[in-house]
Amino acid sequence: MRDARCAVGDADEGATVSYGPGVSHEVAVDEEFEKRLKAYEGRPAAVARAGKDPVNAPMIRHWCEAMGDTNPAYAGRDAIAPPTMLQVWTMGGLSGHTGRAHAYDELLGLLDEAGYTSVVATDCEQEYLRPLRPGDEITFDSVIESVSEQKTTKLGTGHFVTTRMDLRVGPDLAGTHRFRILKYTPIRRTERTEEPPQGRQQRPSQPEQEAKSSQSAPRHKPARPRPVxxxxxxxxxxxxxxxxxxxxxxxxxxxxxxxxxxxxxxxxxxxxxxxxAGGEGTVYSYVVMHHPPFPAFDPPYAVGLIELAEGVRMIGNVLGVPCDKVRIGLPVRLEFQEYDEELVLPVWRAQDGTAQEGTYEHR
Structure with a gap:
């Protein structure tokens, strides 16, 4: 069984884009350098590693709760692990794995030296060959499957590096996991001089910030990041x-x-x-972002996990009350906020502007 690709970055292998005004990006191809990169294809990235934990019921339960997956096949005495947990059993955690092969680090170092210093994960592809059950001990090997020629994407110019991991239980191949990243040189964007469109920038939630902003000169903030x-x-x-x-x-x-x-x-x-969706919801959980600062945002601001009246949950900014007054259970209403001529995002406006400390349940 093959899983649909899961895109996790804003780039596609082979994608070519044109750049609008205010963008400068020089592209040059070094054939000798590309031959050096191609020489890494087929070299091991990891050899004979073992999963830090066997397949186990607690991790399966936590995964299913987080994903809202109630499939009965994943519970009970004859439970199997969800196939999409394949990569979970190979993760090294904060301490990592021992016995790492050096070829992958050498390849990334070579790309760094050539100026491809940024990295983004772009997609993964998994193939499931047998179900995994609690108690299975996982071993795995990883190989550098391919290094692309130079590609130009919306993020910049660089090379796609694809690794393939083979997972085994004993001698049996249980599944494969292909993971692709883009090592790239970011596009250099020139400073924009036009005024931001009126009414499209989110106003700060704190009165002090509003007063300060009204007295200061207009700022030209970088564009807000685009969704993938x-x-x-x-x-x-x-x-x-x-x-x-x-x-x-x-x-x-x-x-x-x-x-x-x-x-x-x-x-x-x-x-x-x-x-x-009808647009009604409540705050199921939330965080208030203070750090690290991002130029396109004005901290502090609240990001909520919103439970819609229909029963699903989604993430979005919470507006309408100071961020320190956001509480779990706060009723919110959907709005669409236009950030520039190309970007519209769903946001959630509090319907109880007088939220007081302790009014709502804490989770």
Missing amino acids: VNRDNAGFWEGVRRRRLLIQRCTDCGGLRHPWLPGCNACGGMDWDTVE
């Missing part, structure tokens, strides 16, 4: 562009899900349609 749009979630972002919040619905079992997925995690059905 891929073939699985493109319909969601098209709905947002049209000011509609669309939720996937499985046409087999009727289950609603978010984020968008190629198949239903409850019944496995692959067919789906959408329903439009």
